[in-house]
Amino acid sequence: MDPGNREERMGRIEKKKVITALLIVPPIIGGIALGPSPTLGLMVLIATFLGLREYFRLCLPRSKPIEKTIGVGLGLIFSILALYDKTSAIIPFFIFAFLLLALLFMVTSDSLGSSVSNFALTFLGIFYVGFLLSYVTLIRNMTDGKIWVLFLILTVWAGDIFALFSGVLFGRHKLYPKISPNKTVEGLIGAILGSLLIALLYSYFFLPSLNRWTVLPLGAGLGFFGQLGDFIESMIKRSAQVKDSGSLFPGHGGMLDRLDSFLFSAPFLHYFLSLWLEETL
Incomplete structure (x- = not known):
């Protein structure tokens, strides 16, 4: 070269x-x-919050404030569950998040034509940022x-x-x-x-x-x-x-x-x- x-x-x-x-x-x-031990968990919690805000700004720029707030909040709960090593609660929480979001978009969507895509993108963001990033904290909890x-x-x-x-x-x-x-x-x-x-x-x-x-x-x-x-x-x-x-x-x-x-x-x-x-x- x-x-x-x-x-x-x-x-x-x-x-x-x-x-x-x-x-x-x-x-x-x-x-x-x-x-101290909780330091990393708090770092992950802050990073998850900022990451989810960016995700919803990119993928759902026109979503209603309540939809973004609940989406960010549900994503943060994964970090909290990981911080307290409550791995057994992750699958039940996924089911709860799915049902809550389904009900949310039934109520808030102006058009049923966009409700499914908005619901799917919100659930994806919770999984993509909130759930996947929580593995950093889960690693910290290991030997x-x-x-x-x-x-x-x-x-x-x-x-x-x-x-x-x-x-x-x-x-x-x-x-x-x-x-x-x-x-x-x-x-x-x-x-x-x-x-x-x-x-x-x-x-x-x-x-x-x-x-x-x-x-x-x-x-x-x-x-x-x-x-x-x-x-x-x-x-x-x-x-x-x-x-x-x-x-x-x-x-x-x-x-x-x-x-x-x-x-x-x-x-x-x-x-x-x-x-x-x-x-x-």
Whole structure:
């Protein structure tokens, strides 16, 4: 690759993106590593609230205030259930949320033609943001949960960083331009390799009993599902015809833009630990 072209591509990585990351990453890591047990749960609760607000602004911009309020409230309850480790209540609550929303949209919808789609999009948002993000807190509640949450965050963030640099420096083959014209096959490969690298390094220092051959599918899976979450959020933004979900973080977009990589990687890690490593840790 031509050096001049490489420098030009590197220039596209905005300085404000780096500055914002330097400002927000240390407090998050420090709060999780050094803070009391409820710290992460409160972080997830706040992130869920902001993420749901952005979701409803993107997908249901014309919905009534009461519909958005109840949608956000139902999504937050998942975070609260996870915070108090009430996993047995999750399925009953899903049924309750479904029935409540069905009744809500029967009453509030001006047209039955739009009531079903609005109901479905609201229920999707509760599942997509509220339920999936609650897995971060569920991981924290597991044995050595703090170590595993930090493993999740650092590994997924590494995947995002490697995807960015790999795509900018080496990107040639578009992954799926219909949804995200800037994402490339090289970026996806870089994400998986970056997650693998950090997973191996982290496990070496903080999870020495973890078999290195186990780390390989774990790190690769986190890298893949992190990028899948990014891709799905890009589909939502594309349908809403916006570039970012919000402007909360300069250079990074909104809260959903920062959460998307964890929405599928967190459940993956949770079930990996529950099903695969349960007898080996």
